[in-house]
Amino acid sequence: xxxxxxxxEIETSMRDLARNLLSxxxxxxxxxxxxxxxxxxxxxxxxxxxxxxxxLTWNNLCYVNLAKYLVPQIPQLVDPEGGNLKIGIISKGxxxxxxxxxxxxxxxxxxxxxxxxxxxxxxxxxxxxxxEIGEKEILEVSASGNDIxxxxxxxxxxxxxxxxxxxxxxxxxxxxPPTKASLTEACIGECQEVTSVEDDFADISDFESKTSEExxxxxxxxxxxxxxxxxxxxxxxxxxxxxxxxxxNKPIWFGKTTDxxxxxxxxxxxxxxxxxxxxxxxxxxSVCPMGIDLNIITRKLEKIVKERFDFTSGIDNETLPxxxxxxxxxxxxxxxxxx
Amino acid sequence: MRVQTEQKTSKSxxxxxxxxxxxxxxxxxxxxxLAGVSRIQYPPNIRIVRVPCSGRVNPYFIIKSLTDGWDGxxxxxxxxxxxxxxxxxxxxxxRFAILNELLEFFGIEPDRVNFMxxxxxxxxxxxxxxxxxxxxxKNLGPNKKFEKNW
Numbered sequence: 284x285x286x287x288x289x290x291x292e293i294e295t296s297m298r299d300l301a302r303n304l305l306s307x308x309x310x311x312x313x314x315x316x317x318x319x320x321x322x323x324x325x326x327x328x329x330x331x332x333x334x335x336x337x338x339l340t341w342n343n344l345c346y347v348n349l350a351k352y353l354v355p356q357i358p359q360l361v362d363p364e365g366g367n368l369k370i371g372i373i374s375k376g377x378x379x380x381x382x383x384x385x386x387x388x389x390x391x392x393x394x395x396x397x398x399x400x401x402x403x404x405x406x407x408x409x410x411x412x413x414x415e416i417g418e419k420e421i422l423e424v425s426a427s428g429n430d431i432x433x434x435x436x437x438x439x440x441x442x443x444x445x446x447x448x449x450x451x452x453x454x455x456x457x458x459x460p461p462t463k464a465s466l467t468e469a470c471i472g473e474c475q476e477v478t479s480v481e482d483d484f485a486d487i488s489d490f491e492s493k494t495s496e497e498x499x500x501x502x503x504x505x506x507x508x509x510x511x512x513x514x515x516x517x518x519x520x521x522x523x524x525x526x527x528x529x530x531x532n533k534p535i536w537f538g539k540t541t542d543x544x545x546x547x548x549x550x551x552x553x554x555x556x557x558x559x560x561x562x563x564x565x566x567x568x569s570v571c572p573m574g575i576d577l578n579i580i581t582r583k584l585e586k587i588v589k590e591r592f593d594f595t596s597g598i599d600n601e602t603l604p605x606x607x608x609x610x611x612x613x614x615x616x617x618x619x620x621x622x
Numbered sequence: 623m624r625v626q627t628e629q630k631t632s633k634s635x636x637x638x639x640x641x642x643x644x645x646x647x648x649x650x651x652x653x654x655x656l657a658g659v660s661r662i663q664y665p666p667n668i669r670i671v672r673v674p675c676s677g678r679v680n681p682y683f684i685i686k687s688l689t690d691g692w693d694g695x696x697x698x699x700x701x702x703x704x705x706x707x708x709x710x711x712x713x714x715x716x717r718f719a720i721l722n723e724l725l726e727f728f729g730i731e732p733d734r735v736n737f738m739x740x741x742x743x744x745x746x747x748x749x750x751x752x753x754x755x756x757x758x759x760k761n762l763g764p765n766k767k768f769e770k771n772w
Contacts, residue, residue, distance in 0.1 A: 322655070355634060421743040491727065499729025536682055544689045544770040548682075551728060555681050558720045583727050587720055606720075609712035611702055617722045621750050 286343065286444055287426040293401055294341045296471045297373065300399060302336045310371035310397050311390035311563070314352055316345040322424045323409050323433075327352065329359045339373070341450070343426065344408045348562075350381035351521040354390040359401040367395045375403035377564030379460020380597025381520040384562055387600055388607075390523060401471055405448035406565065407431060409572035416440065436547060445521045450578040451565040454487060461598050480595045484586040490547065490579065502547065508573040509546045513575065515567035516553065523559045528552060554580050559588040559605040562597045638691035639759040643668045643752075648689035648706040649741045656745030664749035665756040668696060675699065677710030682720045684735055691772045694734045694759035696752065701739045711739075725759045730768055733758040 297315075304310045317338045318327040325344045327351075330336060349372055352360065362368045374382065379398060385391045412433060413421075423434040429443040445453075462476035489499070513529065516522045529537045529549060537552075538545040561584050568576045588594045591614065592605035635767050645651040651672050657664060673679055676699025697718065699711040718737050726732045736755040740748040 388730055436730060484733060495726075495729045495731055497729070498727065502728050536686075538689075538770065540770075542770050547728065547768070548685055551685060551724060552682055554724055555717075557741070558724075580727075587723050591719060592716075605716060609696060609709055609716055610711065611672070613712070613719065615702075615715060617732075617737060619736045619751050619755060621747060621754075622651055 285426065285428045287302065289404070290342050290426065293471055294339070297341055297399065297401065298336050298339055298435060300471065301339055301373075303331065304371050304399075305330070305333050305336065305399065309369065311362075311368045313339070313371040313373070313399075314349070314360075315347050315373040316341065316349075319344070322421045323407075323412065325343035340373065341373070341401060343405060343431075343444070344409070344424070344567060345375070345403075346406045346409070346449075348381055348518065348520045348564045348566040349378050350385060351518065351566075353382075353396070354385055354520070354523040355525070368393075369395055369397065371397040371399055373401060373482070374398045374460045375401050376455065376457040376459050376461065377403075377562050377597075378520075380457060380562035381564060382597075383461070384560060384597040384604070385520065385523075387604060388560075393600075398460050399471070402459040403452075404458065405444070405455070406569065407444075408447055408449050409565050409569065410576070412442060412572070415442070416576070449565045450576065451563050451568075451581060454482065454486070454582075455563070456482060457598070477598060480589075482585070482589065484582065484589075487579070487582050487586050490583075495588060499528055502542065505579070506546050507543065508549055509550070509575055510541070510573060511546060511549060512572060514570045514572060518566040518570040519557075520562070520564065520566070521557055522553075528556075550577075550580065554584060557581075558584050559594060560596055561585065588595040631698065637764060639667050639756065640765070641668045641690075641694040641696055641759055642677045642692045643670050643696040643698065644676070644683060645670055645696075646676050646699040646706075646711075647672050647674050648737055648770035649700040649704065650738075650748065651700075653740045653744050653748040656711045658741065658745075658747045660745050661751040662745055664752045667756050667759075670706050675705065675707050675710035677705075679714060681717060684721065688730070688734065688765060688768045691765065691769045693762075693765045694736065694755065696736050696738065696755050698740050698748070698751075704741060728731055731762050733762055734765060737742040744768060 301313050311564050314329045315328055316325045319325045320339055327349060328338055360368055360370060386393045419435050419438060421433055421435055425432050429444050431444055431447055433440050457477050561581055563581050563585060567576055588605055594605050642753045645654060654748060676697060677699050684695050699714060702712060722732060725735060738751045
């Protein structure tokens with residue numbers, strides 16, 4: 284079965300489900316994806332009326348992590364009468380993980396949230412395609428069989444789907460929300476319950492075996508184009524601090540120059556803040572205007588918490604994340620000792 | 623607290639590293655004091671900053687020290703289980719473990735940042751560990767890679 288038929292099936296059942304939930308007043312608003320204003324994009328949408336349900340779409344360009352709109356709650360999701368709005372949320376695997384993790388951090392109350400699970404087969408790497416197309420203008424993007432078809436004024440180019448999805452999606456083990464059945468309102472297609480995630484992190488181990496100089500050069504070249512627009516922070520479902528350390532000016536934590544050290548400090552500290560929290564949705568890389576792919580840092584964070592603390596974020600809503608806990612028996616092989 | 627760049631010459635010209643040390647008030651700071659009053663020699667390369675607990679050391683302190691031109695960083699706290707605030711050093715240990723791995727992953731020499739435990743009674747151990755840390759940083763040479771240049 285081709286990607287387009289699969290997506291269409293999901294889309295039809297998603298719309299039916301959304302219509303039912305709205306008409307039965309089980310939810311007051313549904314957060315989902317709709318067609319973007321330009322090709323090769325999508326935008327989030329809040330649906331409150333039954334007749335608007337057909338605006339909902341599902342395709343492999345739905346890169347936004349919708350959990351972002353719940354913390355802090357955007358005005359459309361706040362009940363004017365002061366009650367609790369019941370929110371339905373279209374969730375691919377990583378949105379589900381983000382919701383669970385936000386609930387663990389006590390940022391959202393899952394009782395008011397209906398998770399509509401969707402099996403996701405990967406998000407298209409927009410930057411990679413844009414790079415290959417170059418200066419030409421993209422007018423239409425569609426899927427056919429196992430290819431992504433990009434059309435413009437006098438050209439048509441096919442990209443094999445499996446090669447042109449995000450690096451994180453290639454190794455993703457949580458395709459649909461990993462919620463326990465009681466948390467999920469409904470799942471479309473073959474949703475599975477995920478209890479643990481096994482991963483060998485071969486790509487990261489490869490990188491780690493390089494020398495300091497090689498690693499530094501790679502990171503330097505990767506992050507050099509960064510203009511620090513903070514789009515990655517804005518798209519990240521876990522970056523919900525009301526005052527980010529980069530905006531703080533008493534004390535000024537963080538230099539405002541475009542010097543490489545300031546750029547790297549931003550990414551290093553952001554990585555620190557996301558340790559044990561990042562749900563590997565890849566939204567940060569998808570929204571980067573400079574096309575920086577942060578997946579290597581994301582994967583490293585996952586590897587650290589998996590190996591040190593045997594924890595995967597957003598799978599389980601009962602275990603405390605490693606940075607919210609401590610133990611007498613933590614390993615300390617990195618500490619300096621007398622010979 | 624920026625380190626003067628003109629002092630930073632190459633390894634061969636008798637260069638001495640400058641190391642900033644964040645010491646816990648309740649143990650390592652007293653440990654350093656004990657090393658002093660016991661007349662145990664340790665390298666004069668460290669500059670001590672007294673903090674209330676190793677848990678007070680924000681990872682940003684460490685990274686900021688490196689961008690400000692310090693050649694090395696030492697963080698020392700109470701042994702696990704001995705924290706004046708019960709669990710500050712245990713929280714810090716998890717943080718340092720992650721920071722240490724990330725620094726290494728970013729290609730910043732992990733030997734520049736040294737974590738250690740030293741109690742108030744361990745003046746000798748403190749001196750030994752500081753000697754070891756200084757030696758490590760000395761072998762790496764001046765911190766040019768991560769220093770802010772503008």
